[in-house]
Amino acid sequence: xxxxxxxxxxxxxxxxxxxxxxxxxxxxxxxxxxxxxxxxxxxxxxxxxxxxxxxxxxxxxxxxxxxxxxxxxxxxxxxxxxxxxxxxxxxxxxxxxxxxxxxxxxxxxxxxxxxxxxx
Amino acid sequence: xxxxxxxxxxxxxxxxxxxxxxxxxxxxxxxxxxxxxxxxxxxxxxxxxxxxxxxxxxxxxxxxxxxxxxxxxxxxxxxxxxxxxxxxxxxxxxxxxxxxxxxxxxxx
Numbered sequence: 001x002x003x004x005x006x007x008x009x010x011x012x013x014x015x016x017x018x019x020x021x022x023x024x025x026x027x028x029x030x031x032x033x034x035x036x037x038x039x040x041x042x043x044x045x046x047x048x049x050x051x052x053x054x055x056x057x058x059x060x061x062x063x064x065x066x067x068x069x070x071x072x073x074x075x076x077x078x079x080x081x082x083x084x085x086x087x088x089x090x091x092x093x094x095x096x097x098x099x100x101x102x103x104x105x106x107x108x109x110x111x112x113x114x115x116x117x118x119x
Numbered sequence: 120x121x122x123x124x125x126x127x128x129x130x131x132x133x134x135x136x137x138x139x140x141x142x143x144x145x146x147x148x149x150x151x152x153x154x155x156x157x158x159x160x161x162x163x164x165x166x167x168x169x170x171x172x173x174x175x176x177x178x179x180x181x182x183x184x185x186x187x188x189x190x191x192x193x194x195x196x197x198x199x200x201x202x203x204x205x206x207x208x209x210x211x212x213x214x215x216x217x218x219x220x221x222x223x224x225x226x227x
Contacts, residue, residue, distance in 0.1 A: 035216065045205050047216040061215050095161060103209040105152035105167035112161050
């Protein structure tokens with residue numbers, strides 16, 4: 001059973017923006033934190049940010065504070081992550097993941113979305 | 120920000136026990152979670168809240184967390200356990216989620 005479905009792969013130029021979405025028919029995003037995690041080729045997992053299920057307020061990792069925006073549309077149960085001013089080292093697989101509470105584990109993950117940044 | 124350290128690799132023969140550690144200052148005071156990631160796949164939660172297993176995870180997987188070290192233990196290691204393993208926690212000081220760098224488990 002697929003719990004989180006992400007949008008498809010993207011190829012973008014340096015300096016452009018990209019928006020990756022995450023949707024669920026199994027979970028309401030007003031009940032779960034939705035986190036964004038990325039993984040560059042051959043590298044580890046890196047947390048980027050999350051959105052609070054109760055308030056809809058996002059929190060970002062300091063590293064990405066000025067470049068990402070996480071939003072949600074509760075009418076269609078979708079969360080999106082937009083990254084601006086892309087660089088080649090932003091090439092990575094981007095995952096969304098859910099957690100029931102703030103210190104809680106990421107219990108379900110999307111399939112991942114490859115974002116390739118190349119001129 | 121809070122730093123979590125994992126050894127890059129661990130090797131173990133089939134049937135033996137693998138121990139993967141996650142080090143951090145007073146990590147025992149935080150709730151640690153563990154993920155398994157096979158090549159080309161999304162991570163899968165194998166242990167949450169220091170010691171609990173999600174349904175469907177074999178009881179060969181167990182974990183502990185005390186002092187400055189959290190440990191994931193895999194007993195009776197099988198070929199299918201070969202994967203990268205990551206620890207993760209929430210740091211209330213920075214209000215950020217933190218991942219360890221990951222440990223590649225090789226089954227010899």
